[in-house]
Structure formats: C-alpha cells, structure tokens
Amino acid sequence: MPERTGYAxxxxxxVDLGTTDVEDAKRFYGAVFGWEAEDMPTDQGTPYTMFTKNGKVVAGMxxxxxxxxxxGVPPxxxxxxxxxxxDEAIAKVTEAGGTVVMPAMDVMDSGRMAFVADPTGAAFGLWEAGTHMGAQLVNEHGSFGWNELLTDDTEAAAKFYADAFGYRPEVSETPNGPYTAFWVEGNVEGNAAAGMMPKNPGMGPIPNYWGVYFTVDDVDQLVGDVxxxxxxxxMPAMDIGVGKxxxxxxxxxxxxxxxxxxxxxR
Structure with a gap:
C-alpha cells in the first residue's frame, strides 16, 4: 500500500530537508528522484517547498x-x-526523559509541530496532522521507505520510545550485529514502524540521529545519478540481506x- 491517507x-x-541552497537542492533531487518542487507560503515569511512524485506529496524542504x-549546523x-x-506527546517525551528542542507551534492550517530529542540526543520532529497528513506516497522509487535511529545507547533509547510512543522493540541478530525493529499498534499490517541500530567505532565521531532511507528501483543507478x-x-552500495x-x-x-x-x- 504505497499510497497513504493517514498514519498511526x-x-x-x-521527512524534510533543511539546506543552505534551496534552488540547487531542487535541481539535485529533481534529477535523482524525479521530484517536482512547489514553494508554499508560510507565516514565517520564507517559503516551504513541497516535493511531489507522480502528483503525490513525498517530502519537504x-x-x-x-x-x-x-x-555550524549542517544540512x-x-x-x-x-x-x-x-502537546500531549511533548508531555510524554519529557516524562520519559527526552527534551524539547522547539516547542509546539501551529503551521497555519497544515498541522502542529514540535522538535524534541530522546535521552541519547537524537532529535526528531512531532507532527499533528491538520490539512497536511504527511507523505502521500511511500515505499516506491523516490519516496521514503524507512527511518532508522543510530545511537550509542540502544537500551536507553528503546525504553524511551516504548514509554513515550508505545513502541514495542524486537531485537534480531544480523551479520552486522543486533538490529531493533520498532512495532507500533495501528501501523500497516506486517510493517514495523522504524528501526534502530547501535553505532560502531568505525563510524567515527558522529552524533546520534534519525536517518532517512529513500526507496529506489536500482541502488547502483542511484549512486551514479548522485x-x-x-x-x-x-558508503558504496552493499547487500544487507533484506535489500541493497x-x-x-x-x-x-x-x-x-x-x-x-x-x-x-506495503
């Protein structure tokens, strides 16, 4: 079910991109994903770009x-x-040991948003849907297909997301080490909501963060286009069992x- 009408x-x-060069980002993502860009007015004075694929909203910028x-904040x-x-989600986040990065605010009639961080420092947004419910297309070429937390404390993170959002963590062993799938009541049947993996020393001094995966038909072709x-x-293309x-x-x-x-x- 690649088309979505709502989320649990x-x-x-x-997902959205914060960048230093909006126009060049439009060019790049248009070339690699086939996205079309439309600038929307905001009450902050600067436009917000909606990216669409096949007429469906897939991401923002x-x-x-x-x-x-x-x-020194990077794109x-x-x-x-x-x-x-x-507002209730923020209360749950703080009760579970997270912090508020940006308090809840209305985004015209599109919805209500906030930015928070889990106890390991990984930041993420909260979105309460209004007229904008989120991505209308997922798991298809040029749309997001997975979101993954990379952290140096998977135990603390698992407890936080369980307490704050009702996540049910399920850990499995993979050739690259333990991997946690987060399951959420009400999500599309058979689909985990997100994933988590521990940082390893070879990754260098990177912060804990939520990574975004985009689905593509051919990873090797995508690398060439990038x-x-x-x-x-x-990181060059590699096989991870469930895909490449x-x-x-x-x-x-x-x-x-x-x-x-x-x-x-699905």
Missing amino acids: HGVPSW GSMSPEQAAA VWSTYLNVDNA QANGGNVI IAVVQDPQGAAFTAMTFANKQ
Whole structure:
C-alpha cells in the first residue's frame, strides 16, 4: 500500500530537508528522484517547498536560517513522527526523559509541530496532522521507505520510545550485529514502524540521529545519478540481506540512505 491517507500515532509520517541552497537542492533531487518542487507560503515569511512524485506529496524542504549556518549546523534530513496530539506527546517525551528542542507551534492550517530529542540526543520532529497528513506516497522509487535511529545507547533509547510512543522493540541478530525493529499498534499490517541500530567505532565521531532511507528501483543507478549531479558517496552500495543500500550526500552535504528492497514493501 504505497499510497497513504493517514498514519498511526508514533509512525514516521514525514521527512524534510533543511539546506543552505534551496534552488540547487531542487535541481539535485529533481534529477535523482524525479521530484517536482512547489514553494508554499508560510507565516514565517520564507517559503516551504513541497516535493511531489507522480502528483503525490513525498517530502519537504526549508532554508536553514543564518543563525543555524553560523552555528555550524549542517544540512540535514529530519524525521517526523505522527502524533494524535502534539502537546500531549511533548508531555510524554519529557516524562520519559527526552527534551524539547522547539516547542509546539501551529503551521497555519497544515498541522502542529514540535522538535524534541530522546535521552541519547537524537532529535526528531512531532507532527499533528491538520490539512497536511504527511507523505502521500511511500515505499516506491523516490519516496521514503524507512527511518532508522543510530545511537550509542540502544537500551536507553528503546525504553524511551516504548514509554513515550508505545513502541514495542524486537531485537534480531544480523551479520552486522543486533538490529531493533520498532512495532507500533495501528501501523500497516506486517510493517514495523522504524528501526534502530547501535553505532560502531568505525563510524567515527558522529552524533546520534534519525536517518532517512529513500526507496529506489536500482541502488547502483542511484549512486551514479548522485555522483553525476554533484553529490557524494559516503558508503558504496552493499547487500544487507533484506535489500541493497548505499549512503550518499547531496551537494550541500545532507546525507541519506538509498535502498532497493529485496521484497516489495506495503
């Protein structure tokens, strides 16, 4: 079921890009994913870009503020969890040991959002849907297909997401070490909501974060398209059993994972 009309509480429903060059990002993602971009007015004065694929909304983009750039905040893809009530979700987050990065605010009639961080420091958004319920297309070429927490304390993170969002963690052993799937009541049958894996020393001094995966028909082709359009390859394509992945960066430095699933996702 690649087309979505809504999301259960706690399920990732939206991803957006904060970048230093909106126009070049439009060019890059248009070339590699076939996205079309439409700038929407906001009550903040700067437009917000909606990316569409086959007429369906798939992701968003906003320009980073001068203050963020001055502080050295890099361009980044962010994950948003759908919540029934943003204010109640914030209360749950703080009770579970998380912190509020940006308090809840109305986004015109689109919805209500906030930014929070889990106890390990990984930041993510909360989205209470109004007229904008999130991505209308997922698990198809050029749309997001997975969201994954990379953290140095999986035990603390698992407890936090269980307490704050009702996640049920299920750990399995893989050739690359333990992997946690988060299951959420009300999600599409047979689909975990998100995943989690521990950081390893070989990854270097990177912060704990929520990574965004985009589904593609052919990872090798995607890697070539990224390079041809000014992007970089962080991790070449590799087989992980359930599919094939590569980690890449857009020209401004925002990283994401491209994945071709071995089996069709719903």
